[in-house]
Amino acid sequence: MKLKKTQLVNIAIILLLALYFFTPIGFKAKVYLNRLISHNPVPVEERAQQILEDYDFKLVNSNGSSVNLSEHKGDVIFINFWATWCPPCVAEMPDLQLLYDAYGEKVTFLFIARDKKEKVSNFMMKKKYN
Incomplete structure (x- = not known):
C-alpha cells in the first residue's frame, strides 16, 4: 500500500505534535519558544x-x-x-x-x-x- 503525499504530511504533523506535547524534547522546545517571544520587562x-x-x-x-x-x-x-x-x-x-x-x-x-x-x-x- 502506497501512501499519498497528503497522508505522509498528516503523519509527519501528528508525529511532530506528539513530540512537542508528550516528550522532554517538546518541553525544551516550549522553553525555547517562550524565550523567543517573551517581551523585555x-x-x-x-x-x-x-x-x-x-x-x-x-x-x-x-x-x-x-x-x-x-x-x-x-x-x-x-x-x-x-x-x-x-x-x-x-x-x-x-x-x-x-x-x-x-x-x-x-x-x-x-x-x-x-x-x-x-x-x-x-x-x-x-x-x-x-
Whole structure:
C-alpha cells in the first residue's frame, strides 16, 4: 500500500505534535519558544505600584527554615511564582538569575514554587541558579 503525499504530511504533523506535547524534547522546545517571544520587562509606573499592607505571609526557604514576609517589611521585594514544569517559568529563569546577580544586595528575591523540595533543589543545582 502506497501512501499519498497528503497522508505522509498528516503523519509527519501528528508525529511532530506528539513530540512537542508528550516528550522532554517538546518541553525544551516550549522553553525555547517562550524565550523567543517573551517581551523585555518594562518599569512599572509609580502610580501603578502597590504598597503591601499585610506582611503576614509565611514561607519555607530552600534550607527548610521558616521565613515570614514581615521580616522584609520596608524592603523592595521581588516575588516570583513559578514551577519546574512550567515552560514560561523555566524560560524566564536565566534572566531572573541575571537580575538577582545585579540586585541581590538591594532587593529581596522570593521565588515561590509548590513543587517538591527535592525537585526544585535538583532543578536549581542542575541549572546553577542561586
